[in-house]
Amino acid sequence: MIPAEFDYTAPETLDDALKALADGGEDAKLLAGGHSLLPLMKLRLAAPSLLVDLRKVPGLHGIQRENGNWRIGALTPHAALEHTPDLGVVSLAAGTIADPQVRNRGTIGGSLAHGDPASDLPAVMMICEASITLQGAGGQQRSVSANEFFQDYLETAVEPNEVLTEVRIPAYDGWGFGYEKFNRRSEDWAMVGVSALVRKDGDTIADVRVGLTNMGSVPLRAKAVEDALRGQSATADSIARAAEQAAEGTSPPADLNASADYKRHLARVMTRRALETAAGLG
């Protein structure tokens, strides 16, 4: 529980943070809420030489809605998402993260930049087709679609000299949503998590998105389910049939408490349940 030695700085502007990050070299890391990074450091699984703490950088907090989009600052804690129910599936999923202490400190930007496929928000960002804003040295910004953001286990599109500043999410007014997180204890990471968005047109499922948490080295979209269900009638039967394809093409990591086959089974069950809720059948 004692980390290796590291330097620490808390710059007051984004430019200074980017400069500190660049000057710190490849072992410098950004610190947001610290609820992924600090435990790894305490276990000596991570040993950054420098922590650049973003807490004093202005403009990275808050949730705003404009022109049918949500803009969420990178340092917005999970608790703020949880307590903004208009965010729909994002709010629902954020409320399941760990425990209240973690939700008060952990941030959306930190969680996405860490890129843990077992975390709740990454797959949710994918079904929301969120756009993630990255800022590099010199002030240039770029946006990366959440569907292209997560590249491998704990690897994201964030370049070493970039800061994740904002997440933009289209508002899914009128869509139904569901989040089914299966874990042993309420504070645990998802053994499997499934997020769903459903837009109905009468009794037909006009559009549907399904995200899978902890079913591979990156968060996933269950495209086969989406394709199978789009245009179908919104019934328990059609959902159940489509959900059977939830684990197609996945190779989930196994551990002591969950074999890959068990996880695939859970993915099918949780997909059905999340879709039933999202379709208003739950």
Add this chain to the structure above:
Amino acid sequence: MSVGDAGAEVTRIAAESTNGAPAPSNHVGRSLRRKEDPRLITGRASYVDDINLVGQVWAAWVRSPEAHAKIVSIDTSAAKAREGVIAVYTNEDLDMEAGLPMAWVPPGVEVNTPDHWVLAKDEVKHVGDPVALVIGDDRYAVVDAAEDVVVEYDPLPVITDPEKALEEGSPLVHEKFGTNKVCDWSLGGGDLEAGFAEADVIIERRIVNHRMAGGAIEPRGVLAEYRGDRLTVWSSTQVPHFLRLFLAILLGVSEDRVRVIAPEVGGGFGSKLNIYAEEIGCAWAARKLGRPIKWIETRSEGLMVTHHGRDQIDYVKVGAKRDGTLTAWHSKIIADVGAYQLLLTPLIPPLSAFVMCGVYNTPAVVTDVTSVHTNKFPTDAIRGAGRPEATHMIEVVMDQLASELGMDPLELRRKNFIPPFAEGHETPIGVVYDSGNYEAALDKLLEHIDPAQVRAEAEALREQGIYRGIGFSTYTEICGNAPSRAVGPAAFGLQGGGWESATVRVHGTGAVTLYTGTSPHGQGHETGFAQIVADKLGIDPQQVQVIHGDTDTGPFGLDTYGSRSLAVGGEAAARAADKVAAKAKAIVAHQLEAAPEDIELRDGKFSVRGSPDKGLTLAEVAGAAYTTMEMPDGMEPGLDEQSFYDPENFVFPFGAHACVVDVDAETGKVKVVRWVAVDDCGPAINPMLIDGQVHGGIVHGIGQALYERIHYDDAGQLVTGTFVDYALATAAELPSFETDRTETPSPVNSLAVKGVGEAGTIAATPAITNAVIDALRPLGVNFINMPLTPMRVWEAIQEAKGGVPA
């Protein structure tokens, strides 16, 4: 221990309450709030890590990443060169003639006990085995330096399966014994063969009781100082008196020069009932360097090198007549004790045998224990220590038998209950239960929960895919360790006795200090013991300060574990208080010109029976005793008495628990929806303290059954090494507990009390296992072993469906 602010606060409250109305005399039996809590919940308590000494330096341990290997070389040069590092020690530096102690020498039984050095010698035997000790002046630098120590290992074959470890040709943990077997040990009585011959039905089950940890909220920690010719050790321990003794022996320091202080201790659950390498090593190094040395365990170390518990594979064979009458019960226990033997390691599995009769009149009961070394950290006492394993076997198999016989599980239990007894029931294995009324506890339980109603609910829920089940456990257990004649060298073989001590010191103002030899670490003795003493002396419990956990105060004691504190230590306190009251009565009799036997304690005054108006308070009596004014001729001054109490027998709490679970048949997830507990630990001293113990005990049981598991892979690597993987149950997973009591007096002690610290844990695991099996029977699942993880439950359902789990 009350120290600093808290002590002052107690004194202040005492001063206030002495000015008020006379104290009521019936504090015993009331749910007084805990005197400990103000300092605990306002952060004013002092744990080991809160104590810092001038010149203090830090220790860190270099631990083996290998489960079994020869140590080829240890290069400490880089570590020693690191700034802030004062010394790096390996086994070669240790000038100790003996290693860590093991205290069990059963007459007539050979126990293969290996040397267990503070730092590994030649070989490491488990992951985490310490190979070097780093001392430095910075808490962080020593951990960095520990990483600089280069140890070359030559890996040896690893054995982690206790049954395979017993096979011919298995890798050996300790070459010198030529076997991994630690010992065979048996306890039994009655004619087993005749019992099975008589049986209409015989069932056999293999029950796995997996390894778990203690999970105390405060990690272990040590601060050792050798100043002048005195060694002082602060340790987060349950056993300061034992630790003093072994520090004196192992370091060659006269026992009077050793002081051990267990300051505030944040839980133990048995895991701090030991003499650990870190305690001896830090004290040794503190003397060598002449600097105070502190070590605070990390959580990773806690799961790796603080002793584990359970880890039995139990083969149970039971015979019964068609009407349910039990005829024979044979249990064969294979206990995986790990790589070494700590203080009580090999005697824990035999403790299962002492309660294998349970609450039933089985005529023949035999338990054979085989303990085995493997490349894991040692097991030792964890909450219940042998009794949870036994109760799990008994109560799970009772349900299995009921199913086999087509009987209601409660009817089967009632059929075999030992009838109520008030003064001793001798079991066929020679253990004499003190008192019991098992029917009454079960009847009381059924006042709170109606199994028929639960089953009706279950029918309705099944249509939603929820499988509701109800499970029971009717248990008794053995606690109150003492008595010395039963546990000592000539009998069970513990190299020590089982008595307890207390001193009641009335100060000149009438304030009272109770010194107890027990060493509470969260249980609430400061409140409960104060209630006992207060009633004996006619004062308010706030006037009684309870001092514990410091070997320089009060008499030698035998500390706290095994639910012994109240039944042995509380009784010692009562007896010391009785002696004080007797002396007080003699003084009052002298002053009031009455006979001592005519003096009674009434409304806070010692007065002549029938004349309550004229009397003396304890403060007035103490004034006389210390000023020696108006004392009987020849009476010694002072009001200060001691008791060493060695009971005649153990005490045997009992009870009945019911658990209702909902199982999601699609996922296998188990949710505990109701828990009703009726426990009988004799008359309550403080019902709220009992509830607290029962709640916590059940959580430990639910934790083991559903969540907690210490697991090593085949290479001997600890897989569950953090609290992410070693899953402690949290409030979010638990129901609200419904508790009630029956109160059957124990004839063993004057308070008529039994222990309750482990009862909940002992009762819990079979109740929940039976509930899960009950829930799943409609799906064809008839048996399942813990831990009842979702995947395991789901697999059991798939197997019952006839398919192999996917």
